[in-house]
Amino acid sequence: MGEVVRAKWLARAAIGCGAAAVAVLAAGAGLRGALVVAVGVAALALMAVGVWWALSRRGPVRWLGVLLAAVAPAGAVAAYVGAGTWPWVLASVLLWAVGLWPARAALRAGRGAQEMPEREAARPRRPVLIMNPKSGGGKVEKFRLPERARELGAEVVLLDPSAPQDVAELAERAVADGADLLGVAGGDGTQALVAQVAARHGLPFLVVSAGTRNHFALDLGLDRNDPARCLDALTDGVELRVDLGEVAGRAFVNNVSFGTYAEIVQNPEYRDAKASTVLAMLPDLLAGYAGAELTAEAGGEVLEQPQAVLVSNNPYDAGDLLDPGRRSRLDLGRLGVLGVRVDGAAQVADLALRGTSAEAVRTLMGREVLVTAETARIPVAVDGEALELDVPVRCVIRPAALRVRVPRDRPGAVRSTPPLSWRRLARLAAGRVEANGGAR
Incomplete structure (x- = not known):
């Protein structure tokens, strides 16, 4: 009391x-x-x-x-x-x-x-970490992550920046060679590919926040300023049971976006100049969106012709239009849905002032989200990766599918705040x- x-x-x-x-x-x-x-x-x-x-x-x-x-x-x-x-x-x-x-x-x-419940976890005997040297502007090298991981008994697989590699295949090979923990130092997209392999084999999964933004690491409470602290999970870690999202058979740890944001991510200049690309494309997409007319359905409710749809692995707390906020829980077994449709100046002002709490934004939840359009294929951004998928696009959630190994001390762990009422x-x-x- x-x-x-x-x-x-x-x-x-x-x-x-x-x-x-x-x-x-x-x-x-x-x-x-x-x-x-x-x-x-x-x-x-x-x-x-x-x-x-x-x-x-x-x-x-x-x-x-x-x-x-x-x-x-x-x-x-x-x-x-x-x-x-x-x-x-x-x-x-x-x-x-x-x-x-x-x-x-x-x-x-x-x-x-x-807070998500923690479970005690034994120290892994043969952990394998896959590291992308290019992620986050070179954080892997800057923080000496390979050397530190090896000192803690991990095997490190460094990706070759000059040659495309199948990250999921590397993870499967590590499992076949006897790995009892899989980890990734990279962005959300790379995290999701290895997470899917870890979930398939029931192995613990370790996140190293070496990407540019690392939303998944943020929501796990990990230190994004010093990714080397994530390696503490190898020696003094606890386990969280986390849900895993899937879209068209592909895993996602953060979100899947359709409409406006997906159009932005499809731009080839987005990866190298995200801020300037967003500013350059927003006028056409927000004021006169000409993409495929979407319909999204979740939990028995329907969003008609939204300009943007964001499907997240568990719902976001309140945020703004370009940054929906944080997910205080990743184990609720529900996909979160944000749909945005702006029809007038009043909604424009309301959206700019109140973000995801505005009337132009609808929020839904469900175990499955179905996105349809009148075209055969639509652009989709999966954890920031640009794809085109066949319509209809089905997103599902796999409750407690992922065993995430995190340090016992996580400086970014916070309790969520409900919307102010x-x-x-x-x-x-x-x-x-x-x-x-x-x-x-």
Whole structure:
């Protein structure tokens, strides 16, 4: 009951900060309080439109969007200073900001235990690690990963950057030679190929965060700044049972994307210049998407003609459009689905402000996702790898298929925070908590 009491008092503190913010603004600004709020809302809306123009337009309109995104909040500040209300506005904003910490802490505490259960794991006798020297701009060499792995008793297979190699075949060969653990130092796409082999043979799988972004490593709580710390799992590791996604028979550890994002990944310039390629292609894809008309179905619900669909190995926590966030759990046995469809300026502003919580975004969950289109084949990005697959495309999840070996000490492991809900905070503040930790 300690977490229940803690959640109750944190929720009360958050609500108190929110009420104090409103009271300070009302007392200081008086009758001008409504005008202050209107100016702030208008500034946020203009800033959201500016951000959208910066992403979805080219040339002068894009630069106008950048200017609008910068000038809108500056104009609001100037208006507050000119009207003499800035001290009260600043105090109100600070109180809101302070209140966010106990609010999120209360929601985490109220949700109860959410960490993936750990199992003790014996030290492997013959671990084999496959390493890609080119991943992450050369992290394998920078952090001396082959030497450190060998010092810990692992066999290292270095990929040849000058000649394409079948990573899955190398993993199968390692299993045939007696490997009792398979590991990869590389990006999410390479991780998935070896993970599928490890799952097929029931072997432990070790992730070394040597890729560019390594979403899978992030969601496992691994250190992405120092991938050498991942090797601690060889000597002092624990095991997590993790789900594995599959699309058209191919495994994925992170996500599969269709529509807008898949079109971007198909661009041959994407791998070498991701940021500039995204900025160059977004205008056509967001403002005038001309790709195949998609339909996605999951859990008995249907998404009609979304501009983008993201199917993830377990649902994401709340995030923004270009970065959906983190997955606090990888063992729920459900695929997460994000579908995006923007039909007007109001949805544009809402999407820019609220990210995946916007009305233009629909979220679904299910054990199977079926994506169809009127064309025979559609572009698909599987863990960032560009493919074309036959329609319909079927995504499934294999619960607890992967035995992931991780270090006992994982600096990035965090508890998830549910979306901010004042109604749920009010229930927590009143002590209305279910036995499993959720607010009633």
